[in-house]
Amino acid sequence: MNPSPSLRPPSSRFAGRGQGEGILGTMHHLGGWCLQRSLSPWKRLGWRFALPICANLGLFRKKWLWLESIHGICCVQEQVHTAYHFTGLVGACLLAATLCCVADDQIRVYTVPKELPPTQLSPFPAQMAAGSQDIPFNAATVHWTLPAGWKENSPTPPRLASLAITGEKGGQAEVAITSFQGSVGTELINVNRWRGELSLEPVESSNVASVPVTVDSSEGKLYDIAGKSARTVVAEIPRNGSSWFIKLRGDNATVAAAKPAFLEFLKSVHFGGEDGATAGADPHAGLGLQGAPAAPSPASDGPKWNVPPQWVETPPRAMVFKGFEVAGEAGAKADISISFFPGDVGGVLANVNRWRGQMAQPPIDAGQLDGVTESVATLGGSGTMVDFMGTDAKTSQPARLVGVIVPHGENTWFYKLMGDAKVVKGQKDSFVQFVKTVQYP
Amino acid sequence: MIDRFINFFTSLRLTVACLAFALVLVFVGTLAQVQIGLYAAQSEYFRSFFVYWTPPGTHWKIPFLPGGWLIGLVLLVNLLAAHIKRFHLSRKKIGIILIHAGLILLLGGQFLTEVFQVESQMRIEVGDTKNYSESPRKNELVVIDTTDPDKDKVVAIPESLLAKGGEIRTPDLPFALRVEKYFPNAAPAGPMTGEAVKIKSADGIGSRLMFSPQPVTRSMDSVDLPAALVQVVSEKGPIGEWVVSATLTRFPINLQLQESIENLMPDVKVTAPQTFKFNGRTYEIALRQERYYNPYSVKLLKFTHELYPGTDVPKDFASTIHLTDPTTGDDRDIRIYMNSPLRYHGATFYQASFEQGDKVSILQVVRNPASLTPYIACSLVALGLVVQFLMHLFAFARKRAQQTKSLPAKSARPAPALQPALAHGKGRSL
Numbered sequence: 001m002n003p004s005p006s007l008r009p010p011s012s013r014f015a016g017r018g019q020g021e022g023i024l025g026t027m028h029h030l031g032g033w034c035l036q037r038s039l040s041p042w043k044r045l046g047w048r049f050a051l052p053i054c055a056n057l058g059l060f061r062k063k064w065l066w067l068e069s070i071h072g073i074c075c076v077q078e079q080v081h082t083a084y085h086f087t088g089l090v091g092a093c094l095l096a097a098t099l100c101c102v103a104d105d106q107i108r109v110y111t112v113p114k115e116l117p118p119t120q121l122s123p124f125p126a127q128m129a130a131g132s133q134d135i136p137f138n139a140a141t142v143h144w145t146l147p148a149g150w151k152e153n154s155p156t157p158p159r160l161a162s163l164a165i166t167g168e169k170g171g172q173a174e175v176a177i178t179s180f181q182g183s184v185g186t187e188l189i190n191v192n193r194w195r196g197e198l199s200l201e202p203v204e205s206s207n208v209a210s211v212p213v214t215v216d217s218s219e220g221k222l223y224d225i226a227g228k229s230a231r232t233v234v235a236e237i238p239r240n241g242s243s244w245f246i247k248l249r250g251d252n253a254t255v256a257a258a259k260p261a262f263l264e265f266l267k268s269v270h271f272g273g274e275d276g277a278t279a280g281a282d283p284h285a286g287l288g289l290q291g292a293p294a295a296p297s298p299a300s301d302g303p304k305w306n307v308p309p310q311w312v313e314t315p316p317r318a319m320v321f322k323g324f325e326v327a328g329e330a331g332a333k334a335d336i337s338i339s340f341f342p343g344d345v346g347g348v349l350a351n352v353n354r355w356r357g358q359m360a361q362p363p364i365d366a367g368q369l370d371g372v373t374e375s376v377a378t379l380g381g382s383g384t385m386v387d388f389m390g391t392d393a394k395t396s397q398p399a400r401l402v403g404v405i406v407p408h409g410e411n412t413w414f415y416k417l418m419g420d421a422k423v424v425k426g427q428k429d430s431f432v433q434f435v436k437t438v439q440y441p
Numbered sequence: 442m443i444d445r446f447i448n449f450f451t452s453l454r455l456t457v458a459c460l461a462f463a464l465v466l467v468f469v470g471t472l473a474q475v476q477i478g479l480y481a482a483q484s485e486y487f488r489s490f491f492v493y494w495t496p497p498g499t500h501w502k503i504p505f506l507p508g509g510w511l512i513g514l515v516l517l518v519n520l521l522a523a524h525i526k527r528f529h530l531s532r533k534k535i536g537i538i539l540i541h542a543g544l545i546l547l548l549g550g551q552f553l554t555e556v557f558q559v560e561s562q563m564r565i566e567v568g569d570t571k572n573y574s575e576s577p578r579k580n581e582l583v584v585i586d587t588t589d590p591d592k593d594k595v596v597a598i599p600e601s602l603l604a605k606g607g608e609i610r611t612p613d614l615p616f617a618l619r620v621e622k623y624f625p626n627a628a629p630a631g632p633m634t635g636e637a638v639k640i641k642s643a644d645g646i647g648s649r650l651m652f653s654p655q656p657v658t659r660s661m662d663s664v665d666l667p668a669a670l671v672q673v674v675s676e677k678g679p680i681g682e683w684v685v686s687a688t689l690t691r692f693p694i695n696l697q698l699q700e701s702i703e704n705l706m707p708d709v710k711v712t713a714p715q716t717f718k719f720n721g722r723t724y725e726i727a728l729r730q731e732r733y734y735n736p737y738s739v740k741l742l743k744f745t746h747e748l749y750p751g752t753d754v755p756k757d758f759a760s761t762i763h764l765t766d767p768t769t770g771d772d773r774d775i776r777i778y779m780n781s782p783l784r785y786h787g788a789t790f791y792q793a794s795f796e797q798g799d800k801v802s803i804l805q806v807v808r809n810p811a812s813l814t815p816y817i818a819c820s821l822v823a824l825g826l827v828v829q830f831l832m833h834l835f836a837f838a839r840k841r842a843q844q845t846k847s848l849p850a851k852s853a854r855p856a857p858a859l860q861p862a863l864a865h866g867k868g869r870s871l
Contacts, residue, residue: 107602109594112592112595114587
């Protein structure tokens with residue numbers, strides 16, 4: 001470093017303008033001079049690092065005069081002139097990188113419009129509108145008397161009927177009949193869906209208004225929702241596990257004029273067949289619609305068994321397929337739990353030791369396994385049974401555990417009878433009999 | 442001292458060393474993809490400052506190669522420093538300056554892309570409307586105030602904060618979130634899944650379904666599904682604890698899980714939101730894919746997927762969408778198909794994928810503020826090369842003309858073709 005700094009102007013890129021000429025040159029010299037006079041070496045060093053960073057980040061872009069005087073401060077020596085840009089560059093890079101890293105960790109807070117379930121976005125779930133094969137809507141027959149002036153159109157799925165009404169001044173309205181299995185959402189979801197079609201805000205359940213209506217001797221509800229330009233009058237009739245919707249929708253004037261005829265029309269509607277879904281008389285069989293399929297019964301897929309009469313089913317628990325409880329004398333009781341998992345879930349030893357853990361018993365090793373287990377022949381194949389005393393690790397009460405592990409097909413089934421020793425003793429025979437006679441799917 | 446520092450960063454040797462390292466890095470990084478997969482190789486070799494080697498059986502991390510970011514950064518600094526040191530604004534060097542400006546812009550633009558580019562996906566069903574896209578890999582813990590009937594207030598906490606554990610406090614929530622456990626990748630677990638650590642909560646779905654940690658995925662095809670046990674604590678004490686997991690929110694994994702537990706736990710609904718009430722307000726808590734909301738919405742009108750006749754080879758994927766932007770009044774139909782993305786308000790929507798049945802289209806949404814820099818940079822380099830070449834050509838031609846004029850009689854002597862070029866090439870350039 002130059003030990004005797006002078007006012008020697010650096011051969012900077014401003015040299016071309018003529019050294020010391022003009023206001024920029026003056027500021028340049030003045031800045032260097034101020035620095036030599038007023039700042040300690042440490043402060044000078046600080047300025048040299050801090051200012052170029054700011055300058056490179058463009059913080060002083062419009063204040064050229066100031067920047068120029070700072071430039072003078074920083075380039076009192078030729079070497080520092082390069083260092084000025086250089087440190088600024090590295091500093092700006094590091095600062096940018098740090099900012100980015102910090103920005104990535106920020107908690108964001110924002111407000112979004114409520115996300116509507118798909119049924120509320122469109123009149124029908126997306127796949128229904130597109131006529132998918134696995135739609136749970138009914139292809140049922142329905143009969144009616146066509147009011148004067150209404151015109152019957154060929155219905156598009158999922159509509160079972162489509163009737164067009166032309167009002168005065170060319171206003172349009174449509175009556176559509178649809179039928180779906182089950183309840184098709186709650187009343188609130190349905191009403192808000194209809195409101196959505198009319199560009200109305202959704203409402204709370206307390207604000208849903210309806211009047212009772214009877215169609216083909218089934219009780220239902222009639223909703224009348226008016227929007228700014230359009231209006232919907234819809235009758236919802238639950239019947240034999242299906243939901244029927246008869247909807248009149250169109251511009252306000254046409255719907256208002258057609259409403260009396262619509263109410264008369266509702267009286268004339270007769271649903272075909274007793275179950276509301278007679279596939280035999282399906283006029284829309286060619287539309288690729290599916291008749292009402294039988295609801296899959298979980299029992300038909302699961303195992304079949306005969307539950308002993310003393311066993312009382314318990315509410316569902318984590319990872320337990322079925323649970324039962326047996327009460328003994330003086331509040332004593334035992335639990336029966338049945339669960340199954342894919343694969344061998346660790347093998348017999350690991351599961352026996354898991355059960356031993358539940359009974360506060362030390363684990364055993366593979367050599368000891370044969371001594372504590374016995375084989376049980378079940379309808380699902382050979383099972384492994386254990387029976388031991390111990391202490392229930394949860395309640396710290398003395399307890400007994402009888403467990404059977406039955407590998408069947410791809411799954412392993414676990415049957416466990418655990419609880420008060422007396423109750424377990426009394427139930428063991430019926431428990432083992434139960435396990436032996438389970439019919440697997 | 443400063444001299445040596447400056448000389449080091451402005452030297453041509455550093456440039457050569459960087460380029461050599463880059464060569465080795467590309468080679469080693471390409472080979473590494475065989476072992477660790479594309480995604481992990483990209484992040485370990487190219488999106489890092491150092492490449493580490495862990496000796497087998499230890500937890501040490503020994504850096505053995507500079508990473509892609511370090512090489513890029515040093516190259517950029519080298520280029521800029523050399524320019525600053527030797528910079529002379531002269532007409533003769535305009536070509537060189539243009540070329541180097543292009544290179545600097547290319548490197549800087551790539552750095553900006555790395556840092557600021559956000560890639561996300563929009564999975565959209567025919568007839569559905571969406572105003573957000575989701576990150577394919579990043580997750581966030583969200584606490585949503587759902588009390589308002591019209592809108593939801595979302596507090597989104599990035600997974601990186603969740604991974605740090607401890608207590609998360611923000612003025613936007615009247616309670617704190619205590620991260621009791623966090624697994625970067627987890628799977629639903631049965632009670633018999635060996636000796637594994639499991640998380641189970643007192644409230645919500647976690648009371649029925651447990652999660653155990655899984656090794657972090659390295660493959661490009663699979664994603665990590667983090668899970669965490671989060672306790673919500675007010676000043677008066679705990680409000681409850683919930684297990685949150687990306688397995689519960691990520692489509693279609695959540696539906697697959699639902700199907701697999703249907704027999705075992707018919708009453709458990711995987712996709713049902715986990716909610717709680719505090720001070721009369723209702724909150725929902727979930728760990729989901731990071732979402733990026735747009736001020737505009739996109740409705741998928743139609744998705745088509747055409748094959749070449751008589752083959753299974755795809756010919757064309759196209760999504761016809763309807764774009765609605767209340768802020769600009771835009772309201773139009775657009776067709777997005779392969780190589781013809783929609784560019785709108787800084788985001789680019791590409792046709793990326795679809796699901797079986799042609800009912801669901803997946804659009805890749807890329808937001809890159811530096812997307813134009815490669816084009817500008819390449820144009821600058823090309824312009825610089827042309828200028829430099831033409832300047833040499835003109836100088837050469839002029840000199841040649843002068844020589845032939847001054848030496849009309851001495852036709853025996855050949856023209857010194859290389860001399861002008863050498864004269865101009867004196868200035869050292871990087």
